[in-house]
Amino acid sequence: MTLSVEQVSIQSRERKIVDNVSLSISEGEWFALVGQSGSGKSLLSQAIGRMLSANLQVKGNIFFNGEDLLTLSSKQMRTIRGRKLSYIFQDYQGSFTPFRTIGQHFQEYQKAHGILDAKNRKIKSIDALASVGLDATFYNRYPFQLSGGQLQRVSIAMALLLSPDLLIADEITTSLDSVLGHRILELLAKKQQETGCAILFITHDWRYVRRYANRLAVMKDGEIVESGGKHRILDHPKHEYTKQLIQAAPTIGQGLPSGLQEVVKV
Ligand SMILES: Nc1ncnc2c1ncn2[C@@H]1O[C@H](COP(=O)(O)OP(=O)(O)OP(=O)(O)O)[C@@H](O)[C@H]1O
Numbered sequence: 001m002t003l004s005v006e007q008v009s010i011q012s013r014e015r016k017i018v019d020n021v022s023l024s025i026s027e028g029e030w031f032a033l034v035g036q037s038g039s040g041k042s043l044l045s046q047a048i049g050r051m052l053s054a055n056l057q058v059k060g061n062i063f064f065n066g067e068d069l070l071t072l073s074s075k076q077m078r079t080i081r082g083r084k085l086s087y088i089f090q091d092y093q094g095s096f097t098p099f100r101t102i103g104q105h106f107q108e109y110q111k112a113h114g115i116l117d118a119k120n121r122k123i124k125s126i127d128a129l130a131s132v133g134l135d136a137t138f139y140n141r142y143p144f145q146l147s148g149g150q151l152q153r154v155s156i157a158m159a160l161l162l163s164p165d166l167l168i169a170d171e172i173t174t175s176l177d178s179v180l181g182h183r184i185l186e187l188l189a190k191k192q193q194e195t196g197c198a199i200l201f202i203t204h205d206w207r208y209v210r211r212y213a214n215r216l217a218v219m220k221d222g223e224i225v226e227s228g229g230k231h232r233i234l235d236h237p238k239h240e241y242t243k244q245l246i247q248a249a250p251t252i253g254q255g256l257p258s259g260l261q262e263v264v265k266v
Helices: 041-048 074-080 102-112 118-131 136-140 148-159 178-195 206-212 230-235 240-248 260-265
Strands: 003-011 016-025 030-035 057-064 085-089 166-170 198-202 215-220 223-229
Touching: 003 041, 016 030, 016 041, 016 223, 030 041, 030 206, 041 057, 041 166, 041 198, 085 148, 102 118, 102 136, 102 148, 118 136, 118 148, 148 178, 178 206, 206 230, 215 230, 215 240, 223 230, 223 240
Parallel strands: 030 198, 030 215, 085 166, 166 198
Antiparallel strands: 003 016, 003 057, 215 223
């Protein structure tokens, strides 16, 4: 088991936002977390990397590769984040500093994780760019000289650079158009096959759940109302809320595409 979230609750001074949530993700699995806006999906994903803002309190256990992340020191967490556990966010533009080149971002990321040889870092960066279809000229470009899709490719390359065991992808296609969104996820799926990392994939889009996930959990009002294998949930949802969500996603009923060409018509 790569990740085991056990009875996790998150609360602010005013209210409980995530209530007693448990889920587990196995090695190499693509696990989707879907559900209502504001149901606590992002907060839960941030709790895993201990990135919640200070006004929020977490209870429960979060085992990652056998260690309870909630008991580790900040220093121990820093070595895990980025190396064994990495993130890609919806707001990928915000993840880049405007006046640093893509190469400088790669360099700093690796330096922060103890890769000391600058020449080696550059070779690794250019290889990583190539692996997401970007040539070496991107190394010297600034973030604003890249399109949204290209920047999201860089985010994937960077997030997978140090071969993490778990990648948390929080609505990473939301700001891309549908065709580009699918291309990015095709790329992510390919990279997942190459690297074997598990993915916690937060999305509102059931087409992506159908196409990529192995298992999923549905959240509503801070609780997981249903979880299980993709086919079981998509074809035989038990909870009323899951049924409503699936019915509200028009493409689901039409049978989901098995190939990208069909997908992009949606
Ligand atoms: N630092 C915070 N302090 C208090 N409440 C917060 C904080 N951050 C987020 N919230 C609230 O917690 C709830 C859950 O937020 P979260 O971002 O996890 O939802 P989500 O399920 O990811 O939604 P979406 O799908 O719209 O991204 C929301 O009501 C949000 O306003």
